[in-house]
Every structure is written in C-alpha cells, then in structure tokens.
Amino acid sequence: MNTNLFRRRNILSLFIIVFLYIAVQLMSNLGIIDSYIMLNLIIIGINIILAVSLNLITGFTGQFSLGHAAFMSIGAYASAIATTKLEQPFIVGILMAAVSAAVAGVIIGIPTLRLKGDYLAIATLGFGEIVRIIGLNVDYVGGATGLNDIPQYTNWTWIYFMVIATVLIIKNFINSYHGRACIAIKEDEIAAEAMGVNTTYYKVLAFTIGALFAGIAGALYANYFYFIKPDSFGFMKSIDILVIVVFGGMGSILGSIAGAVVLSIISAFLQSIPELRMVVYAVILFLIMVYRPNGLLGKFDLKDLKLFRKGGKVNAGIKGE
Amino acid sequence: MKELLQQVINGLSLGSIYALIALGYTMVYGIINLINFAHGDIYMVGAYVGFAVTTSLHLGFFPSLVISMVVCSILGVIIEKVAYKPIRGSSRIAALITAISVSLFLEYGMMYFVKAETRTFPNVLGKNSLKLLDGSVVIDYKNIYIVAITIILMVALQYIIRRTKAGKAMRAVSLDREAAQLMGVNVDRTISYTFAIGSALAGAAGVLVGVYYTTINPLMGIVPGLKAFIAAVIGGIGVIPGAVFGGLFLGMIETMVSAYGGSLYKDAVAFAILILVLLLRPSGLLGRNIKEKV
Amino acid sequence: MSKKVSLFMSLILMLSLFAGCSSKATGGNSDKIKVGLNYELSGNVATYGQGLVEGIELAFEEINKNSGVLGKQIEMIKVDNKSDNAEAANVSTRLATRDKVVAILGAATSGNTKAATPAAMQNKVPLISASATADDVTVDSNGKVREFVFKTTFSDSFQGVMMANFAYNDLGLKKAAVLIDTTSDYSKGLSKNFQDTYKKLGGTIVTEEAYQAKETDFKAVLTKIKGTNPDVLFVPGYYEEVGLIVKQARELGLNVPILGGDGYDSPKLAEIAGRDALNNVYYSNHYSSQDNTPEVVEFKEKFNKKYGKDPDAFNALGYDLAYFLADALKRAGAADPVKLKDALAATKDFEGVTGKITIDDKHNPVKSITIIQMKDGKPTFLKKLDPQ
Incomplete structure (x- = not known):
C-alpha cells in the first residue's frame, strides 16, 4: 500500500x-x-463508549468483566462532585472521571486479573456490588438519594467527539504493539507468556484503559441526566453493557457501535408494550445468541471497512471468537 | 452469650437456604461450566408452583414440595433442551448471555401473568417455635425443617452422584465430556439428568423459602440466586459438600456482620470475602486445585 | 467498497427508521386529551409502579365513562421506565415531545421523578408524582420551585417529624432504634428527619441498622436491636419488608412498638406479618382505609370489583392522582399544559380518597396526616394531625 x-x-x-x-x-x-431523538443519540453515544471500552477488556483481551458499570459510576460520581460541589468546568469533571476510574481500574485489576474466565467475571461482579454499596452508604455522595442538580453540560458536541476519541484511541491501541499483545493473551495466555508477553501488565493495561473510558461515559451520563444514584449502576447495568458487546460481536469495534445503536432502537420500540417489553427483549437476545453466537458483526470490523484500513493484513489475527 | 447463640441459629437457617439453592448451581456448573443465571428464577417458579398448589388445590406442605420439585425439574430440562443445548459449542460468554436471557424471560414472563405484587404464602407448617433459656433464644420449627431438608437432599445428592450409574456418568461428563462420550456415556441424557436434579432442588428451595418467609414475588430469585452462587464459589464450585459448606459459611458471615454493627455493609463484606476466597483459593475452600492444562 | 456502502446505508436506514417510528404521534388537538404515564412497570420497584397505574387506570376509566373531561375522553399513554433514571428521562422526553401529552404522571420513586423532571421543565409539561416523597422533588438546591413539577404526597420531612413527635410525646418513649432500607431514598429521608427531631426532643437513638429492599431475612439485625433494649423501633420502609420485619421481630420476642410511614399501608401487611404479630404497630398515613366516609368505601368497592383485591396506599394515591389531574384540567378550561400548570398550582381543598389536598407555594400538598394503629392486624384510626 x-x-x-x-x-x-x-x-x-x-x-x-x-x-x-x-x-x-x-x-x-x-x-x-428534536429533543427526544437527541436524547436517544446521547444515550447511544454513551453506550457506544461503554461498549467499545468493555470490548477492549472482554472482546480483545479476553478478560471477562461483569463490573463495567462500577467504573462508569466512579466516573459519574467524580464528575458530578467536580462540577457540582467543586464548581469546576466540565472538562475538569471529565478528566477527574477518567483519572479516578482509571485508578480504580488499576486497583481492582492488579489483584483480580490473576483470575481467569468465570472466576474473574464473579470477582469483578463482586467489586461492582461493593462500589454500589459504598455509594449507598457514603453521605457525601448522597447515599441512596444520590446526587442532584448536576449541571447539564453534555451535548451533541461533547458526546460526538468523545465517541470519536474513544473509538480512535482504542482502535489505534489495538492495532499497536500493545494491542497485539492483548489479542495474544486472548488467543492463548500461556503461549503469549511463553513468547515473552508480560501478561499481567497487558491485562491490567487493557483493564485500565477500558475503565478510563467507562469513567468518561459516566461523566457524560451524570452531566446529562442531572441526577445519579448508586442503583443506576448495579450489576444489571454491567450486564446491559456486556449484552451490547456480545450482541454486536466480541472483538469488533464496529460491532459494538452497531450493537449500541440497534439495541437502543429495539428498546425505544418496546417502550410501547410495557408489560411484555422485557419478555420480548429476552427472546430477541436469545435468538441472536442461538443464530448468531458471534454477534451481529462478529467477524467483521472497522478494518474490513476499507475506509479505515491502514494497510495490509497486519491485523489479520484480530477476529471474534 | 444468649445473643450470640441466637445469632448462630439465625445464621444457620439463612445459610441453609443459600446452601439449598447453591446445590443446584454447583451441579450445573460442574457439568457444563455454565453460570446458570436462570437457576434463581427456577427457584422463583418453584415458589409460585408451591403457592398455586397450596392455595388452589389446598394440598399440604409435602405434596406441594414434591409437585413443585417435579414441575421445576421438567422446566429445567426444557430450558436445557431449548436454550442451552443449541449454544453448547459457542463461547462461554455467549452461553452466559443466553442464561441471562432465560433468566429475564422467566422473571418477566412470570410477572406478566401474576403481576409484580408480592404474594403471601399460606402458613402450611404451623407456627410453633422452640424457646430456650427463658425465651431469650428462639428456634422456629421451620428452621429445623429447612436445615433437615437441606441435609437430607445433600445426602441424597451425594448418594446419586457417588453410587448410581447416572451419577457416575455425571462425574465422567464433568471431568471430560469427549472422553465420556467415547466410553459410551450418553452425554445429552446425562446433562438433562443434571438439570432435572438441580432444578428440582431449586424448586424445593422455592417452596421452603415461601413457607419460611411467607412472601414471594417474580423477582425474588435474583438476590438469593446471586448469593447462592457466591456460596457455591466459596465452597468450591462443582463440589457438592462445598455448596452446603459455602451456603452455611455465607449465611453465618452475613449474620455475624449484621450482629456486630455492620448491617450497612453486610453485602459488601459478603462480596469482599468472595473476592478474597477467589484470590487465595480460586478453587474454593473445599475444592481441589486443578492444574492448568497446557 | 460495496460492503462499506451497504453498512453505512443500513446504519442510516436504522437511524431514519428510528426517527420514523417515533414520529407517528400526531398533535394534541384531537377529541382526546392525552396523559402520559411514566412508571416503573419492570425492574426492581415494579411493584410500586404497577400499583399506582392500577389506581390511575381505574380512575380514568370512571372519568371516561362519565363523559370525560371538558367533553373529551382521556387517553392514557403508558410507558415503562424500567425503574431506571436514564430510561425515566427518556420516557419523559418522549411523552412530552412525541406524544405531546398535556401532563405526565409519575414516576413512582423520587429518584426517577427527579430524572424525569428536566424534560418536563424544558418542554413545559406539568409533571405530577403521587409517591415521590423527597423534599427536593419540587424545589431545586437553590430553593427555587420547579415550575412544572407537583407532588400530591407528603414530604419525607413532614412524616418523619410527625412520627418523632408521636413517639416521644404521645407514646412517651425515649429510646429509639432505627432500621432503614439503604437502597431507598424514601426510607433514608424519613429516618433522617425522624432522628433529628427525636434527638431535639430529648430522645436517644440507641442504634441505626440497615437492610436492602427485597431482603427476606432480618433476624440478625433484629437480634442485634433486641440486644440494645430500645423502647421503640422506627422502620421507615415498604410493607413487603416491614411485614417480614414485624413478623420476625415478634418471633424473636422483640415486642416494642414499631413505627413507620405510609409505606405500611397495604392489606398485604397483615397477610405477611400475621394478624397476631401486628399489635403495637403505628404508622402515619394519608387516610384510614377503615374510614367509613362514602368516598373511601366507594373506592374500595370499585377497586375490589375491578381487580379482585383490596387497595393499598399506592393504588389509592394513583386513583387520587388521576382525579386530581382531571380537577385541574376542568379548572384550566383547556387541555393546555401551561394553563394546566397554573390550575394545578391553584388547587385548593381537592377532595380525594386519601384526604383533602391544597397545593402550597412550593408545589407540595398541604395534607392532614392520620396516625393508624394496628390492632390484631386491623388498621384502626388513632388520631388526625393537621399540618401546621
């Protein structure tokens, strides 16, 4: 080329x-x-950031995390505190969110990433619940009542450029030397280690970057919806994010984007049948898993879009499971 | 001292409920390595079946227990055939999402039919209690029932797994599915057995909890399901006595944390212990350490 | 290249589909008045949302049968918010901008109501909650009233203060233990106000313990509480857990009076706790379901006929909410959100099942409070306190 x-x-x-x-x-x-479509675009944007960042952890590095909402909540609270209590501009809130979520990612990642597969999933789930319970009991952040009257800074510009930044940074990370190390870990951890990849380092690195972006998503969320409470970031939220990733296709950034868009549309449609909403949702989820276990775009990604390809088949190894 | 004794009793009765649900969890995980998120919801269905049987057919405790176990085991087999079998070859994560979809389906399908409101289970066991030390320590007879039934079911399960042919097949499949198949074990049937037994245990737990706590609702399975899963992991997932031990251990820890002033952080402590156990002994307190295959 | 194009096409198609699907709603000038319902029909507080909706549906059915409001039928647009903030905001925006409703009813909890508020404020659609009890639902952190937000239920402060006074002055109990639901802002709000007032009066709080909603085993905390020898136990919570708490407390021999708020009001309380356990239990409520006033009796009959069960507090609050809205619509003279807002703010002495409502300048109801005593599982009227 x-x-x-x-x-x-x-x-x-x-x-x-x-x-x-x-x-x-x-x-x-x-x-x-109108404001309804805009709101949904913003929700989709937040979900894209969450899904792409979780995809880095789960889809590309193969580390099964069920605690992504916890990082989102740490970011949301950090930004809410920065913009409400400390009266800082939004950019400071976003930075604080990113930093605190990343720090939490390191703290949680170092001990837990020694675990594998389902055990890691459970440990991260446990951490997520611990974060939620601490949030419920700390009065500084409002306890169960949560934080109120957070200024609404998030708008289309912020969301759009944060989504672009997330996608580009994570895509470039994956295409870098470090990213290939992460993919090697997913494919075969022992082989990767034997080939000289510092597996712990790369796992924690991927986890931290994922947490960082989840924190940013949290900041965008807090500064859009005026109000946050610990229960918004429970383990069902983590599952929702994971569903987007798997639905779109593990290890496919484009898949995560498509997953976030399609699931938001499905959710909007189902609002009109409140009683059966969750039942239909469950059936759709089930059918996708049975007929497309690799997700909507399991083996298809940005690199397959010629538009974004940087050249050659350097990354031919990046494939969904 | 009296208070401590009472707390030990409280812990045992809470723990035995976790243990009962954890038994089914651990069996299913042991055989197909699937975190069966729907297990807690089968337990919920069991409670509703028991409720329907006692309120509209006016049967007693034991018939409703048995009917509920039968219905749940059929449900378990259907779930396995319809939902889990098609994705057996897929990735772990796809299987997990499928389990979550089954769980949501059961929860909200049930809610569609019975509405979200709490139902009250009829008191089919009477309300006698044993008062010790001048009434300062109270043991409800239902506690005794629950502990006894948990132990009986655990022993029966151990017997099935250790002594019967089906049990041997289960152990073979959980150890190495392909090798078991080559040795002539019918894997599909064995997995169905496992689901049938595991779900029957969940059904039993549902009825017992319904009778003991008197309230049931369509989302009642989520929290105990999660707790039971923690219990199974703490005890060593896939290990039958481990599930019972883990359940009792978790129940006791939660009770003691509440007893000594930490009720605000009770669940956080439960999860912290889970993480500690995972880090120090990933195969659980009673599990065997399995060397990684290269 | 074709792959790329088709992918982008499909993305755009999806987006336009999305825009198309939601634009089906037409303007509000038809022969119907559209009212939006933003409730928790699934998720962890679905019980409350569904209870309120039952009451609302019954009331609108009656209103429509009696030729509606302003000669028009009421059309309910019922949407589920999954007990989730973002979803509540989403639903509220949809109702205000797509369905062009004249008012939004809901949500059930204070948190989801707060999340739904911005959309209502921006689009100038009145939002009324019958069950959000937090003090700051109608007033923002600067003390400014939220112009389009109303509530028809007591604030946490009112109930908490009343019950502290009742415990200390009327019952003469000086040592209280508090058991709260950590996941509920309602519970925390009541508890905080109760504790502040009780301490000011001279009482002591011997211990504060907690549970999480949906738990079923409270024996550990109750044993602990029993060990601290309180004179009274304050449990601000909802009947599902409170029923079990009362039952287990009595089983453990903790026989002190148990006090709480309007979350206790349900026929289920007696079913869950058992009739003989329900003695020495007092709670504050909007009305007494044992009242023999014609409104209450009639409501109970109608509710029972439609749903085959006795109403609880949520059902009654939902029922009143619908009539409260209809009353304001009549006074507004048109299905216009801004006129409706002014009419709502001017509500005076609206007679509902749950009592007389007058909206004050903070958009909170001035409502008298009733204290109910449970005697062998039967709620009996003890006293009525008028707001100061």
Whole structure:
C-alpha cells in the first residue's frame, strides 16, 4: 500500500466524521432532530463508549468483566462532585472521571486479573456490588438519594467527539504493539507468556484503559441526566453493557457501535408494550445468541471497512471468537 | 452469650437456604461450566408452583414440595433442551448471555401473568417455635425443617452422584465430556439428568423459602440466586459438600456482620470475602486445585 | 467498497427508521386529551409502579365513562421506565415531545421523578408524582420551585417529624432504634428527619441498622436491636419488608412498638406479618382505609370489583392522582399544559380518597396526616394531625 492512498482515506474518513457532526448539529438547530431523538443519540453515544471500552477488556483481551458499570459510576460520581460541589468546568469533571476510574481500574485489576474466565467475571461482579454499596452508604455522595442538580453540560458536541476519541484511541491501541499483545493473551495466555508477553501488565493495561473510558461515559451520563444514584449502576447495568458487546460481536469495534445503536432502537420500540417489553427483549437476545453466537458483526470490523484500513493484513489475527 | 447463640441459629437457617439453592448451581456448573443465571428464577417458579398448589388445590406442605420439585425439574430440562443445548459449542460468554436471557424471560414472563405484587404464602407448617433459656433464644420449627431438608437432599445428592450409574456418568461428563462420550456415556441424557436434579432442588428451595418467609414475588430469585452462587464459589464450585459448606459459611458471615454493627455493609463484606476466597483459593475452600492444562 | 456502502446505508436506514417510528404521534388537538404515564412497570420497584397505574387506570376509566373531561375522553399513554433514571428521562422526553401529552404522571420513586423532571421543565409539561416523597422533588438546591413539577404526597420531612413527635410525646418513649432500607431514598429521608427531631426532643437513638429492599431475612439485625433494649423501633420502609420485619421481630420476642410511614399501608401487611404479630404497630398515613366516609368505601368497592383485591396506599394515591389531574384540567378550561400548570398550582381543598389536598407555594400538598394503629392486624384510626 502506498502512503498516498491511505492519506486520502484518512482525509475521507475525517470528512465523513466532520460531515456527520455538522449534519446532526444543523438538523438539531433546525428542529428536525428534536429533543427526544437527541436524547436517544446521547444515550447511544454513551453506550457506544461503554461498549467499545468493555470490548477492549472482554472482546480483545479476553478478560471477562461483569463490573463495567462500577467504573462508569466512579466516573459519574467524580464528575458530578467536580462540577457540582467543586464548581469546576466540565472538562475538569471529565478528566477527574477518567483519572479516578482509571485508578480504580488499576486497583481492582492488579489483584483480580490473576483470575481467569468465570472466576474473574464473579470477582469483578463482586467489586461492582461493593462500589454500589459504598455509594449507598457514603453521605457525601448522597447515599441512596444520590446526587442532584448536576449541571447539564453534555451535548451533541461533547458526546460526538468523545465517541470519536474513544473509538480512535482504542482502535489505534489495538492495532499497536500493545494491542497485539492483548489479542495474544486472548488467543492463548500461556503461549503469549511463553513468547515473552508480560501478561499481567497487558491485562491490567487493557483493564485500565477500558475503565478510563467507562469513567468518561459516566461523566457524560451524570452531566446529562442531572441526577445519579448508586442503583443506576448495579450489576444489571454491567450486564446491559456486556449484552451490547456480545450482541454486536466480541472483538469488533464496529460491532459494538452497531450493537449500541440497534439495541437502543429495539428498546425505544418496546417502550410501547410495557408489560411484555422485557419478555420480548429476552427472546430477541436469545435468538441472536442461538443464530448468531458471534454477534451481529462478529467477524467483521472497522478494518474490513476499507475506509479505515491502514494497510495490509497486519491485523489479520484480530477476529471474534 | 444468649445473643450470640441466637445469632448462630439465625445464621444457620439463612445459610441453609443459600446452601439449598447453591446445590443446584454447583451441579450445573460442574457439568457444563455454565453460570446458570436462570437457576434463581427456577427457584422463583418453584415458589409460585408451591403457592398455586397450596392455595388452589389446598394440598399440604409435602405434596406441594414434591409437585413443585417435579414441575421445576421438567422446566429445567426444557430450558436445557431449548436454550442451552443449541449454544453448547459457542463461547462461554455467549452461553452466559443466553442464561441471562432465560433468566429475564422467566422473571418477566412470570410477572406478566401474576403481576409484580408480592404474594403471601399460606402458613402450611404451623407456627410453633422452640424457646430456650427463658425465651431469650428462639428456634422456629421451620428452621429445623429447612436445615433437615437441606441435609437430607445433600445426602441424597451425594448418594446419586457417588453410587448410581447416572451419577457416575455425571462425574465422567464433568471431568471430560469427549472422553465420556467415547466410553459410551450418553452425554445429552446425562446433562438433562443434571438439570432435572438441580432444578428440582431449586424448586424445593422455592417452596421452603415461601413457607419460611411467607412472601414471594417474580423477582425474588435474583438476590438469593446471586448469593447462592457466591456460596457455591466459596465452597468450591462443582463440589457438592462445598455448596452446603459455602451456603452455611455465607449465611453465618452475613449474620455475624449484621450482629456486630455492620448491617450497612453486610453485602459488601459478603462480596469482599468472595473476592478474597477467589484470590487465595480460586478453587474454593473445599475444592481441589486443578492444574492448568497446557 | 460495496460492503462499506451497504453498512453505512443500513446504519442510516436504522437511524431514519428510528426517527420514523417515533414520529407517528400526531398533535394534541384531537377529541382526546392525552396523559402520559411514566412508571416503573419492570425492574426492581415494579411493584410500586404497577400499583399506582392500577389506581390511575381505574380512575380514568370512571372519568371516561362519565363523559370525560371538558367533553373529551382521556387517553392514557403508558410507558415503562424500567425503574431506571436514564430510561425515566427518556420516557419523559418522549411523552412530552412525541406524544405531546398535556401532563405526565409519575414516576413512582423520587429518584426517577427527579430524572424525569428536566424534560418536563424544558418542554413545559406539568409533571405530577403521587409517591415521590423527597423534599427536593419540587424545589431545586437553590430553593427555587420547579415550575412544572407537583407532588400530591407528603414530604419525607413532614412524616418523619410527625412520627418523632408521636413517639416521644404521645407514646412517651425515649429510646429509639432505627432500621432503614439503604437502597431507598424514601426510607433514608424519613429516618433522617425522624432522628433529628427525636434527638431535639430529648430522645436517644440507641442504634441505626440497615437492610436492602427485597431482603427476606432480618433476624440478625433484629437480634442485634433486641440486644440494645430500645423502647421503640422506627422502620421507615415498604410493607413487603416491614411485614417480614414485624413478623420476625415478634418471633424473636422483640415486642416494642414499631413505627413507620405510609409505606405500611397495604392489606398485604397483615397477610405477611400475621394478624397476631401486628399489635403495637403505628404508622402515619394519608387516610384510614377503615374510614367509613362514602368516598373511601366507594373506592374500595370499585377497586375490589375491578381487580379482585383490596387497595393499598399506592393504588389509592394513583386513583387520587388521576382525579386530581382531571380537577385541574376542568379548572384550566383547556387541555393546555401551561394553563394546566397554573390550575394545578391553584388547587385548593381537592377532595380525594386519601384526604383533602391544597397545593402550597412550593408545589407540595398541604395534607392532614392520620396516625393508624394496628390492632390484631386491623388498621384502626388513632388520631388526625393537621399540618401546621
């Protein structure tokens, strides 16, 4: 591949990114996109960040985490405290959210990532519940009542560029030397270790990066919905995120994006049949797992979109299970 | 001292309920390595079956226990055939999501039919209690029932697994499914047996809890399901006595934490212990250490 | 290339489908008045949401049978918020912008109501909750009233203060133990106000213990509480757990008076706790379901006819909420959200099953409080306290 070509591709993708942003912003200003669609776009955006970041941990590095909502809640609380109690601008809130979630990721990751498979899943689930219970009992963050009147800073611009940043950073991480080490761990941890990959380091690294972005998603969430409480980040929330990842396809960033979009649409449709909503949701989930166990886009990813390809078959090893 | 004794009794009765649910969990995990999230919901269905049998057919405690066990074991087999068999070859995570979808289906399917409200289980066991030390220590007869039934079921289960042919097949399948198949074990049938027995235990637990605590609702399975799973892990997942030990251990820990001033953080302590156990002895307190295969 | 194009096409298609699906709602100038219901129909507090909706549906059915409001039928748009903040905000936005409802009823809990508030405020649609009890639902942190938000139930502070006074002054009990539901802001709010007032009066709080909603075994904390020898046990919670707490407390020989709030009001309380355990239990409520006033008797009959069971507090609050809205609509003279808001704010002496409601300048109801004593499982009227 020659340099000229992928420069053009980069320009093209940049163009599409900017175009989409302006298009939605314009439609929003003109009132074609009303506040309901905007709200759903924001929810989709937050879910994309959550799913892509969990995909890095679970889909690419193969570490089964059921505690992703805990990092989101740490980020949400950090940003809420920064913007409400300390009256800082939103960017400080986002930074605090990212840093505190990443620190939590390191603290939780170092001991638990020695575990494998289901055991790791349970340990992370346990950590998630511990975070929630602490939130319920600490009066500084409002206990069960949660934090109120958080300023609404999150808007289309913030969401859009945070989603783009998350996708690009995680995609580039995966395509880097470090990313390939992570994928090697997923494929065969023992072999990876034998080949000289520092497995603990890379597992904790992937976990921390995932936690960091989950924290950012939490900040966006807190500063959009005005109000947070510990029960919004329970273990069902972690499961919801995992469902997006698996539904879209493990180890496929594009899959996570598609999963977040499709599941939000399904959820919006099902609002009209409240009594049977969860039953239908369960059936859809089940059918996807049976007929497409690799998810919607299990073996298909950004790299397959020629638009984003950087060249060659360097990453041919990245495939969903 | 009296208070401590009372707390020990409280812990035992809470623990034996966890143990009963954990037994089924551990069996299913042992054989197909699936965290069967729907197990807690089968327990909920068991409670509703018991409720229906006692309120509309006016049968006593033991008939309703047996009917509920039978219904649940059929349900367990159906779930296995319909939901888990097709995804047996898929990744662990796909299996887990499937289990979650089954769990949601049972919870909200039940809620659609019976509504979210709490139902009150009729008191079919009377309400006698044993008062010791001038009434300062109280043992409900239902506690004794629960502990006794848990122990009986555990012993029966151990017998089935250790002494019968089906049990031998279960152990073979859990050790190495392919090798078992080559040796002529009918794997599908063995897995069905496992689900039938595990779900029957959940059904029994559902009726016992219904009678003991008197309230049932469609989402009642979530928390005990999770707790029972923790219990199974603490005891060593896949190990029958481990599940009972883990259940009692967890019940006792929770009770003691509440007893000594930590009720606000009771569940956090339970999870912290879980994580400690996982880190120090990942195969559980009663489990065997399995060397990693390369 | 074709793959790329088809993928993008499908993404765009999905988005447009999404836009299309939600734009089916038409304007509000038809012969019907649209009212949005934003309730917890699934998720962990589904019991409360479903209870309220039962009451609301019964009331609107009656209203529609009696030729509706302002000559128009009421059309309910019932949407589930899964007991989740984000979903509550989502539903509230949908109801306000897509379905163009004249008012949003709900949500059941204070938290979800708060989450639903911004959408109502931005789109200028009145939001009324019959069960959100937190003090800051209608008032923001700067003390400013939220213009479009109303509630028809007591604030936590009111009940907590009343019960502390009742325990200390009327019952003359000086040592209280408190057992709260850590997952519920209602429980925490009541407990905080109870403790503050009780201590101010001169009482001591011997211990504060906690449980989580949906738990069933309270023996450990109750044994602990018994060991601290309180004169009275304050359990602000809902009947599902409280029933079990009362039952297990009595089984353990903890026979002190148990006090609580309107969450106790349900025929299920007696079923769960058992009739003989339910003595020496007092709670504050909107009304007494044993009242023989014609409204209460009639409501109970109608409810029983439709649902085959006796109503609980949520059912009654939901029923009143619907009539409360209809009353304001009539006074507003048109199905217009802004006029409706003014009419709601001006509500005076609205007669409901759960008592007389007058909306004060903070959009809270001025409601008298009734203290109920349980005698052998039967709620009996003890006294009525008017708001100061």
